[in-house]
Amino acid sequence: MAMELTPRSETDLDPVEALIHEFSRLPGVGNKTAARLTYHILNGRTELARSLSDALIDAATRINLCETCFNFTDLKICRICRSSSRTKDSICIIESPSDILSIENSHAYNGNYHVLHGVISPLDGKGPEDLKITELLDRLQKNSEIEEVIIALNPSVEGEATSLFLNQLIKPLNVRTTRLAYGLPAGGHLEFSDQLTVKQALDNRREWQS
Amino acid sequence: MAMELTPRSETDLDPVEALIHEFSRLPGVGNKTAARLTYHILNGRTELARSLSDALIDAATRINLCETCFNFTDLKICRICRSSSRTKDSICIIESPSDILSIENSHAYNGNYHVLHGVISPLDGKGPEDLKITELLDRLQKNSEIEEVIIALNPSVEGEATSLFLNQLIKPLNVRTTRLAYGLPAGGHLEFSDQLTVKQALDNRREWQS
Numbered sequence: 001m002a003m004e005l006t007p008r009s010e011t012d013l014d015p016v017e018a019l020i021h022e023f024s025r026l027p028g029v030g031n032k033t034a035a036r037l038t039y040h041i042l043n044g045r046t047e048l049a050r051s052l053s054d055a056l057i058d059a060a061t062r063i064n065l066c067e068t069c070f071n072f073t074d075l076k077i078c079r080i081c082r083s084s085s086r087t088k089d090s091i092c093i094i095e096s097p098s099d100i101l102s103i104e105n106s107h108a109y110n111g112n113y114h115v116l117h118g119v120i121s122p123l124d125g126k127g128p129e130d131l132k133i134t135e136l137l138d139r140l141q142k143n144s145e146i147e148e149v150i151i152a153l154n155p156s157v158e159g160e161a162t163s164l165f166l167n168q169l170i171k172p173l174n175v176r177t178t179r180l181a182y183g184l185p186a187g188g189h190l191e192f193s194d195q196l197t198v199k200q201a202l203d204n205r206r207e208w209q210s
Numbered sequence: 211m212a213m214e215l216t217p218r219s220e221t222d223l224d225p226v227e228a229l230i231h232e233f234s235r236l237p238g239v240g241n242k243t244a245a246r247l248t249y250h251i252l253n254g255r256t257e258l259a260r261s262l263s264d265a266l267i268d269a270a271t272r273i274n275l276c277e278t279c280f281n282f283t284d285l286k287i288c289r290i291c292r293s294s295s296r297t298k299d300s301i302c303i304i305e306s307p308s309d310i311l312s313i314e315n316s317h318a319y320n321g322n323y324h325v326l327h328g329v330i331s332p333l334d335g336k337g338p339e340d341l342k343i344t345e346l347l348d349r350l351q352k353n354s355e356i357e358e359v360i361i362a363l364n365p366s367v368e369g370e371a372t373s374l375f376l377n378q379l380i381k382p383l384n385v386r387t388t389r390l391a392y393g394l395p396a397g398g399h400l401e402f403s404d405q406l407t408v409k410q411a412l413d414n415r416r417e418w419q420s
Contacts, residue, residue, distance in 0.1 A: 015265070015269040015273055016269060016273060022266075026262075028243065035311055036238065037237070039307060039308040041266065042273055046270045048270075049266040049267060049269060049270030050266075052236075053264075054263075055225070056229060056251065056260075059252060062225050063226060072226050097252070098245060098246070
């Protein structure tokens with residue numbers, strides 16, 4: 001038996017439905033997940049809702065871009081740029097602030113960063129002038145202690161093109177440019193890897209170091 | 211080369227890390243998802259953060275339990291209980307408010323609800339007195355128009371035991387009690403179903419109605 005439910009307008013959302021709606025606007029969060037999160041919050045009540053709400057407002061109002069590396073920060077110059085325990089002789093160029101997190105989590109890099117905030121992508125109407133490229137060249141010219149620029153853009157078509165473009169701009173400045181290695185991911189299987197990955201793993205093969 | 215990163219204390223979280231931490235406290239949200247949500251919010255900035263924050267505070271401060279069915283609501287009596295277009299002759303008993311959403315989404319039920327807020331579970335120290343059972347019996351005794359009680363608890367061991375317990379309490383009140391059908395889920399495969407589901411599908415088989 002399929003009965004008609006009371007029709008309700010969009011504006012008539014109660015707070016529960018409103019919160020489900022807000023959660024479902026987040027990436028990767030469907031209606032079911034949004035409902036689960038909402039009921040979790042309602043069961044936990046005020047404390048959980050308040051601390052998440054505070055963190056949201058805090059992040060939205062206090063965060064700006066670091067004047068040096070354009071990472072998200074609540075200061076003028078971010079914690080990484082002002083850290084005295086990091087080496088100042090290398091800059092790692094990445095697409096977006098979230099990439100810093102990935103590199104930091106690898107614990108394999110202790111230099112500085114420069115966030116481009118995108119890659120050159122004519123289809124999306126994004127040219128070199130929309131990225132923090134002028135700022136990067138400025139930074140390289142002003143800081144003679146920078147010896148290496150690691151280009152760590154994502155291996156997409158646009159990322160590759162932007163990497164080539166950057167390499168040509170940086171070359172005249174007499175700074176060593178490197179790029180991340182491509183190959184099999186850790187724990188990866190040859191059988192399940194795409195042909196380009198296998199090709200790159202072969203092309204970039206290394207001598208055994210014993 | 212594995213270098214030491216600057217150690218930082220828990221209290222020294224910047225707003226980005228704080229928001230990642232808050233998101234990661236939600237169920238099913240790991241550190242990676244929390245970071246993705248945070249960077250999505252930071253890229254969208256103020257509007258998204260503010261509307262989610264408002265919805266959270268709204269839900270936490272304005273939501274209480276409906277005095278009749280114990281669903282979450284921002285009113286004294288919830289919208290379902292006060293709706294004039296819903297039939298008053300049946301009550302569907304469920305474990306938690308989120309179950310109402312599942313049943314409403316099926317568009318197959320237009321009666322009222324009663325949220326138990328849990329099931330009897332001695333291992334978790336939850337007895338009948340911790341559930342809204344007295345309130346349910348009260349409701350059945352006071353409302354002579356209720357003709358059917360649909361027990362729709364989850365088919366777990368505790369849910370089954372609580373269903374039996376409720377059935378025995380409701381029987382003397384001269385109200386018809388029914389329970390949800392068990393069997394193959396829609397789109398389910400016999401091959402991939404567990405043996406209890408197949409047994410129940412066989413035991414509850416029905417005549418072809420042509």
